[in-house]
Amino acid sequence: MSRQLLQRFLKKHNSDRDIYHDLMQVKVREILLVANLYDAFIIEQEGKFFEQVTGEYFQLNLSSAPRITGVSTPEEALEKLQEKHYDLVIVMMGIDKTTPIQLSRIIKQIYHNLPVFLLLNNNSDISLFEDGNKVINSIDKLFVWNGDSNVFLAMVKYLEDMLNVENDISIGLVRVILLVEDSAKYYSRYLPILYSIVIEQTRQLIEEVNTDELYKLLKMRARPKILLASSYEEAVDVFNRYKDYLLCVISDVKFEKEGLCNDEAGLSLVSYVKSQIPDLPTVLQSSDLENAQKAYELRTTFINKNSETLKQDLRSFINYFLGFGNFVYKDESGRKDIAVAKSMSEFQKHLKTIPENSLIYHAKKNHFSHWLMARGEIQIAKKIKPLKVEDFTSPGSLRDYLIDIVEQCIHDKKRGKVVNFEESAILDDSNIVRLAPGSLGGKGRGLAFINMLINNFDFNELVSDIRITSPRTSIIGAEEFERFIHSNDLYDKIYKETNYEHLKKLFFEGKLSDGLVKKLRSYLSVINKPLAIRSSSLFEDSLMQPFAGIFDTFLLPNNHPDLEVRLEQMMNAIKMVFASIFSPTAQAYFQAVNYKIEEEKMAIAIQEVVGNQYDNYFYPHISGVAQSYNFYPFSYMKPDEGFAVVAVGLGKYVVEGEKTYRFSPVHPQLEMYTPKELFKNSQVHYYAIDLSKKQLNFLEGEDVGLIKLEIDQAEKHGTLKHCASVYDISNERTIPGITQPGPRVLNFANILKYDYIPLAKSIEVILDIVSESMGTPIEMEFAIDLNKNKDGKASFYLLQIKPLIKNVNSADIKIDKIENERLLLYSDNGMGNGIINDLHDVIYIDIESFDNLKTEKMRVEIDELNSMMVKEGRKYILIGPGRWGTRDKFIGIPVAWSQISNAKIIVEVSLEDFPLDASLGSHFFHNVISMNVGYFSVKHNDLIDFINWEKLKEAKLVNQTKYFKHVRFEKPLEVIMDGKKKASLIYFSNESEENNI
Incomplete structure (x- = not known):
């Protein structure tokens, strides 16, 4: 469907x-x-x-x-x-x-x-x-x-x-430009540049011809042809065939000649060309600057392939000029210029003020429709062209019609698009506003894609009883980041300063560009809701290598009575997000994925926070994360049906892996927990924006604008009405709603079981549509406002999408073929796919010394051990009880990703009194997936899951802390992950026989 x-x-x-x-x-x-x-x-x-x-x-x-x-x-x-x-x-x-x-x-x-x-x-x-x-x-x-x-x-x-x-x-006796280049990378760059120059030149010719349409058509058809050759012989053949019509030859230096790569093939070609046509303009282009002297000796122009002014260099060489095709408003005689429009906005602006005689003059000659058609404004032109001045009662009605249709077109064209900020623009959720030029960044691209889908795709056809939308969003392009680093002389300091707190102060003291500050001031004058200042780096949430939760996000109350204070707070938040690209966490991640930090650039996404005000707090009824692929299905669930986790309050609670409610969007009534388990693991606190905070110290970190509240506060605010149930201890059951006394548990029963709003269906539809659109499994973040609008609909806000990268290698585990005598570990609930056979090291928690009250100390120990492994360049297998990456220290080890960044395999183990709840839905887990880290769950009471603890104890002990043991196997371990079956195993080497896996 x-x-x-x-x-x-x-x-x-x-x-x-x-x-x-x-x-x-x-x-x-x-x-x-x-x-x-x-x-x-x-x-x-x-x-x-x-x-x-x-x-x-x-x-x-x-x-x-x-x-x-x-x-x-x-x-x-x-x-x-x-x-x-x-x-x-x-x-x-x-x-x-x-x-x-x-x-x-x-x-x-x-x-x-x-x-x-x-x-x-x-x-x-x-x-x-x-x-x-x-x-x-x-x-x-x-x-x-x-x-x-x-x-x-x-x-x-x-x-x-x-x-x-x-x-x-x-x-037509057209001319030919010969481009000689064998690299797809470079001719994919050169051809667009050359065609743009040729098109610009042809435009200029057309502007020069105002009367003779036949001559104009011939001039158009005389556009120079661009021919591409990839070898010396091919280039000579093209030259010989069309030498009487050649305008110029643009050639690489190194390419194939006589079937072999020749370092001077371009020099030979230019020599041949010059021998035939001495005055023919030629260009040698190369990334090797030593070839400049050789080009000089051949009396040919040299262009650096890597030049930042490549297009201008080529334009200067070809000597063509740019023609804009402006609309020139004239008086009734057609002789005097009244105004010039270089853009649609200027065209619209002048329409409102030009004299009526000018309006009539252009309308009678169809100038409006001609110019609009030429600019690609096809739909407006089609509506305007059939009309005549006589169709309107007065010049004023004609003017009003033109203004209205242009305004509607401009709005429709911007719908679902990224548009540049203008002070007069209406800020709404129909588009994304760009506050500064440059790349949108990974997250920004995802937000733009969301906006395009929501504003162009009819979700109402599939889910009619809820409003699917996105919050008002603006983006500061990555050029501002580069300008900020350069203008504040931060390049050298970034790599010399090892203390991140000192580096943050340097960023804090920096100045944003005057142009951006002016736009932010204007922006804040019309935006009065709390704002999220979010990172959007080039690689963040990209399809190939998403960086999830690595950089900072700041939530601002945005409610200070003084606009300048709000502006200062926003600018400080932006600067701190810029700085977070150089945090220890980010640097560890860059090292783990083998990226150079200097290649990264940062855009900023600014979003209105979804929610409502309750006393001095601001938060949404529900926040959640959903994934289109469920690595942990049970009962009759299927992996490709996905899953979702939800909680009351801001999404920080969800993405950081705290106690959320997990459900299947396809089977929302299927209970994943017993009432007792639900009571034990139910949400007991949540996050909100603290509206009483008028002064914010951004050096304290990204939580500076937040407050942690107990869940009973939400009940006082009236936000638990449809989200909570009462736990009946004596009968071990839950009763939907909170009208009865008793402990509250958050299972969202009124919504998921009794369809107060179609939340599960909405998630199912959006996951299906977006994952199909992106061609890969995805994760999305969302927020719900249960307050219904005038149409009686609650609002589903889609906040972010990111791809889930799955390993493309294949492996097939057959249960009856497993070599039990070599088995170190088996998991029937593993994530990952492929074979790894170069791991020697295992770091595991000594089960006998494990204490779930000491998990913070364990975090410190694994951080130190991981740092040692990073320095040695060794990947390892990590094994430990409970949930890795949680923020709740009582259900697992509360590590950040950077603290276990060299782990290639992560194993979560349950104990008798320490059940397992996997880290799905968190930034931590997203990074595990995107970096192709194997992720296994081993349940102590499962008949199939298995860990050979004795074999681990026999291995060579390299290091031991109070809670961890680091062992090393002489021969590499072999990890086999069958993504289709979700089965994973680890073999140790059998000394007595050859490995046959």
Whole structure:
């Protein structure tokens, strides 16, 4: 069901762009894009790609923009190919490395002449294809997306130029630019730049021609073609065929010649070109600056491949100028300029003030519709163009109509998009506002994706009795972080200062840019609810390597009567989030995942906090985390049905792994706990924003604006009405509601059992839709406001989404084939997939000395042991009772991720008086998954689960603390994890026989 709805959504989402079709002969008119919805959305770059492409096509009279049909699976792709003809197939490769190649081979077997391009979204994947021994015949051309959506335009134009060059030269005498480059990384960067320069130049030509439409069309068709060659022989062949029409040659220095990689192939090519056409402009581009002298000797221009001004360098070389295509308002005679509009906002602004005679002049000549169509504002132009001045009762009514339709269009275009902040803009939940330029960061991308889905996807069709929305969100792009570091001279201090508290003070004393401060002041003048200042680093919550809970988040009361005080508090929170990228926790994580901290940059997400005010406290009725894959199903639950955990109050309680209520969204009435267990493990406190705090010391940490309250406070506030039940001790049962005396337990019975609101169904639907859209299992954070709006609906706020990365290696454990004599550990409830055979070390808690009242001391000991393992560069297996990563010291070891960062396998063990409750739903657990750490649960009273404690005791003792033992096996242990069966085992080496696993 979700896939059909998503396909319908894709069709609807693209319908506004399917305007121009079937006008030219040799064109790429139909493109089949095979990519999951999340990848397609990110590539679209906050919705600007399609508008940009259609605008450029129309302005240049480039016939019709290609129709892009998006599908998310190979089956859908092959089905679409059977339905009609496509000119190009673009297959995107993300996390899955095998399916795109397999699909390309199938397509080529059936449709031999259909071009298939492969688009990588990660530079690291290039090596899979550019190795000389790895020729994939089913891929016609390889491209890499590095954040510039113009690569799509370049891919289309590259193919069209190859198809049209012979005909266009013979008919229109078009010129040719020859680019010689064999690296997909670089030509994927160069081609978009070159095409943008060519398009800019062609625009300028069109602006110069105002009367002769035929001549304008010929000028448009005279756009220079760009041809790409990857070897010396191919380049010489292109040169010889088109040398009479060449504008210039742009060549790499090192590429293939005579079948071998030649360090001076480019030099040889330029020499040959100069011998044939001495005055032909040529460029040698290289990342090796030593080639600059060689270029000088050949009397050719040299460009540094890694130059930050690459586009400007090329533009200067080609000597083309930019043409904007502004709208110039004129008087009634058409001779005098009244105003100039460079953007839609300026166009709208001048519409309100220009004289009526000017309005009539432009309306009669259809100037408004022409300019709007050229800018890609197709829907407005279509509405305006058929109308005549005579259709309106007065010039005033015409003006009002134009203003209204433009305003509606601007709002619709921004809906579900990331838009730049303007002081006059209306801040609502229909879009995300960008307060500073630069990358949105990982979390920001997820928030933008959420906003796009919510504002464009009809969730009401699946869940009608609740309002699914997201809080008002703004994002400070990552450029502000870079500017902050640079302008406050923090580069050297960051890496010299080893004391994090001192480093925080340096950040605290820094200054944000004047432009951002001005926008924040304006922003706060209209926002009066509490705010969450959240990190959004480049890698955070990304598909490939999410960083969950590593950086700080600050919750601000935002209620001081003085606006300047609120502004100061927000700026301080932003600076502390910037600083958290260099915290010990973050640095340990960077080291664990082998990332360089200098590669990380920080954007900031600002969200209104969901909730209501109760006395001096602010919090939501419910906060929760849900995952689309349940690694711990029981009874008739299925892993892919997911699970959710919820609690009263702010989400901090949930993500930090405290006592929450866990349930299956598909089977919400299925009890996971006995009433006695529920009573023992029920929520007893919660977090709220303390509205009485007027002064905040941000150096104290991210909890500075919060307060911890006992659960009876929530009952006094009236927020437990639908969330709690009464525990009947004598009958060992729970009674929904809190109308009777007795201990309160939070099991959300009125909601989950009696459907006060469709919470479980909402979670099920959103998990299904979002995980299908992103092409991977996901985790989401949400908050619920039970107060119903005028339509009688409570509100479900989707706060954040992040991918759950699962190991793609395969392993198959057959119970009857297990070698029991070599078994160190077996878990029937393990998470992870694959085989690890390079671990020698095990650090485990001595069960005999375990004391659940001393878990904080155990945390200190494992932190020290882990630090030793980090220094030695050794991974290890960690075994201990209870829940790892909890904040509740009485149910497990309250470690932070950085304190066990070198553990490759984590084992949670239950004891007779210490039951096991896995750490699902916390930032800790998310990091375990994203870093492919094996995560096993071993129950002491299970007939199958097993740990060979005697074998551990026999192993060589390397180190011992009061509570831990560190042992080392001479030969490596072998860990086998069967993700499908959830079975995991660890073998020790058998000295007497050869390993046969």
